[in-house]
Amino acid sequence: MSAARGLVAAQSARFAALDPLLPPAAEPPRDGHVVTAALADGTRVAGVICHESFGPHSTTRLWSAAEVWELVPLIGTGQGMDALLTRFRRHLDADEVGEDTACVVHWPSRDTVAARAFLDHGLVPLSVLGVRLRTPHPHVPRTLTIRRATPNDLESVLALSLAELEYSSLVGSTIVRPEAPALKRRALAERLAGASPIWLAERDGIAVGLAECAIVSSEPGTAAAHRLPRGRWGYVNCVSVLPGARGTGVGRQLVAHAHQELHRMGTVGTYLYYNPPNPLSSVFWPRQGYRPLWTVWEVRPASALR
Ligand SMILES: CC(C)(COP(=O)(O)OP(=O)(O)OC[C@H]1O[C@@H](n2cnc3c(N)ncnc32)[C@H](O)[C@@H]1OP(=O)(O)O)[C@@H](O)C(=O)NCCC(=O)NCCS
Known part of the structure; x- marks a missing residue:
């Protein structure tokens, strides 16, 4: 050897x-x-x-x-x-x-x-x-409309995604670069057209929250296999609530729905990246059942x- x-x-x-x-x-x-x-x-x-x-x-x-x-x-x-x-x-x-x-x-x-x-x-x-292994989600009372986003929702999805980028740039690794809106627009348009699992939470017909997710397979030979146990995983790429609506339960309802749907798609669990210096997400994610596996x-x- x-x-x-x-x-x-x-x-x-x-x-x-x-x-x-x-x-x-x-x-x-x-x-x-x-x-x-x-x-x-x-x-x-x-x-x-x-x-x-x-x-x-x-x-x-x-x-x-x-x-x-x-x-x-x-x-x-x-x-x-x-x-x-x-x-x-x-x-x-x-x-x-x-x-x-x-x-x-x-x-x-x-x-x-x-x-x-x-x-x-x-x-x-x-x-x-x-990471969060697939476990029954505690019941979260629903007061918002939560639905899959379609290509027609590009502007709302983009605005929420940029709001997250801006907040995270203060407390983590993301950077607000001049080309960010154009790059995000292109990437999100592709994901919406490809029917990626993306959900919007609406209050009075206005999109106040976004959960942008994907399905990732951890199998031998994949990049995910270096980080995760084998299986089909739900990747929670971006969760964002409009600044004025934060702290009112939007994130909790949206994530409960995303977990339920991602599990219905046959995933063994879900994973995501968050920044420990982010005073919102560092509290929010452990309360939603996540715990650290890797530190960057x-x-x-x-x-x-x-
Ligand atoms: C993180 C975020 C998605 C959470 O969504 P939210 O709608 O604000 O959160 P909720 O109101 O559903 O709160 C759920 C839990 O998060 C925590 N939380 C929410 N707001 C908080 C605040 N202002 N201070 C401390 N903890 C807070 C609480 O523990 C709360 O649980 P509780 O109500 O049982 O006490 C949202 O605040 C956000 O968009 N933040 C900016 C962007 C961001 O950080 N995105 C995540 C990147 S990984």
């Missing part, structure tokens, strides 16, 4: 001990810069640094820096995160690093020993992938990695 294979197997054991919902550790990416470190106890750890740039027409730029260095750690069961982050920092010294940049690491939320290393190196827990540790600009 090669050293990398041994580390992947050990890391899978680490993940399983940390959290029963984590899938086994993925094979390291083939494209990327390999870093290694020897620890005081003689063990070796490794990682792959992947570098990616997103052009002005990429929707990724709405929630990401334009240029990202992502470390994929391979530390097995050991305590090597600190040593690996030191190598990550050194690797950046050799590159020209601009302002619209970030260093990113996805890591199991319950690995608090690694969390200490991330904090010490200047990374912040900017996003969390939260990030620092911007990338040169601020310590």
